[in-house]
Amino acid sequence: MTSLDITAATVEPALLDLPWHLPLEDWPAENIAALPKGLSRHTVRFAHLNDHVIAIKETLPELAKREYEMLKSLLKLDVPCVEPFAIINNRKTESGEELMSVLITRHLKFSLPYRAMWSQGLRPETATRLVDALALLLVRLHIAGFFWGDVSLSNTLFRRDAGAFAAYLVDAETGQLYEGGLSRGQRDNDLEIARVNIAGELMDLIASGNAAPGVDAVATSNRIVSKYTELWEALTGAETFEVGERWKISRRVERLNELGFDIEELSIKTDGSGTTVKIQPKVVDAGHHTRRLLRLTGLDVEENQARRLLNSLDEYRLKHERPGADEEVLAHEWLSRVFEPVVLAIPKELSGRLEPAEIFHQVLEHRWYIAENEQRGVPLQEAVDSYVRNVLVHRRDEEAYLGATTTEAITLPEAVPSGTIIAIDDEETDWRDLV
Secondary structure: OOOOEEEEOOOOHHHHHOOOOOOHHHOOHHHEOOOOOOOOOOOEEEEEEOOEEEEEEEEOHHHHHHHHHHHHHHHHOOOOEOOEEEEEEOOEOOOOOEOOEEEEEEOOOOEEEHHHOOOOOEOHHHHHHHHHHHHHHHHHHHHOOEEOOOOOOOOEEEEEEOOEEEEEEOOOOOOEEOOOOOOHHHHHHHHHHHHHHHHHHHHHHHHOOOEOOOOOHHHHHHHHHHHHHHHHHHHHOOEEEEHHHOHHHHHHHHHHHHOOEEEEEEEEEEOOOOOEEEEEEEEEEEOHHHHHHHHHHOOOOOHHHHHHHHHHHHHHHHHOOOOOOOHHHHHHHHHHHHHHHHHHOOOHHHOOOOOHHHHHHHHHHHHHHHHHHHOOOOOHHHHHHHHHHHOHHHOOOHHHHHOOOOOOOOOOOOOOOOOOEEEEOOEEEEHHHHO
16 A cells, blocks of 8 residues: 655644545545535545544645645734644555545634525625625735635635624635735735625525525625725724824724724824824734733633623623732633633533533623513523523534534424524524524
8 A cells, every 4th residue: 555645733643544545525424524515626525533523625736735834824823714734645546546635624613614504594694794704804814915816705614703703714725925915906806806706605695595585695795895995994094183182093092902903013103393193003913802811811712702701801890899909810700700600501411502602692692682671680690591491402503503414404493482582693583583
């Protein structure tokens, strides 16, 4: 048997146990992880490897190596993308026939391709949130000097992020990093590719009957241009004001923080007369709330989830304010007295249905709905019990959902009573409106 040529980021002997002598299309079912795939020009399969899942893509050796190195570079730049795991060359069948090389990446846990997220039809508001997430990802890539060249929903994975979505780059095959940054023409080119691809993908969903009434493919795809332009201007645009309006500097920084970005450097210039000041962010770094929460609590979550958890933490600090108390000490108290009790209250058999941070966010949302409906204060433990009983128990296990095909309908328990509130796509609605 011909020896394989393996380049791997980590030592994983179990890689040798997989049937590399077979084309991916012919792999036996026991090796395949039943996860939904996005559209791809290559053959892609998910496989079990010890206690995790890997994504395997057949491609040419030079393309596999280039994409592997590109993903490594993007991770070093802290850009949201899948993690490269290995390249395998010199694959041959038992009869000696040459097979294509493969690029292996780690499957992004709790993520989904856009086509697999709606078995009852893509709604207009969900399409909007996806485009907004992709626009933010594209801005972050461009700030890092990365030209994608194939921007689309299909080349992106999405994770829930406290009522929104976080987008991750999946396919970097056509991408290129430029140390000096991108030109306006390169950015516009990527943006036009995104607009055209998104329109086509949404039109395909509409034609297949997998989009709810009201989804406008052209209007939604055009949104990425307006959202991208808004974000780019907020993050990189220059602002001029009178010397006496210095407070606008702080306002600009606060606005960037609200968008989830930090300023590592700020250019401030005055004109010849000294009456006006011009400011412009020089280096903008994403993940403002994520980094603060990680520093205070050790929790590593998505940006909007971090924002929501920090709001809860700040509320706890106000209620338990003590002169001279260290911020880290109060954060540890919040973690052990508020966050962890909610997570630990989830029955073990339901704990894998959503990430802990997303469960915590949805519990807070659920408590707000109860308080609004009943016009009273709702203790957190009561909200947790109600959420588990009326919401979480009716959700599919995340991995079980991932195992469904993109056309499989959501099956809800027959015993669910009318008026029960469940969460689908981060919104609460009567379950009978979904079927």
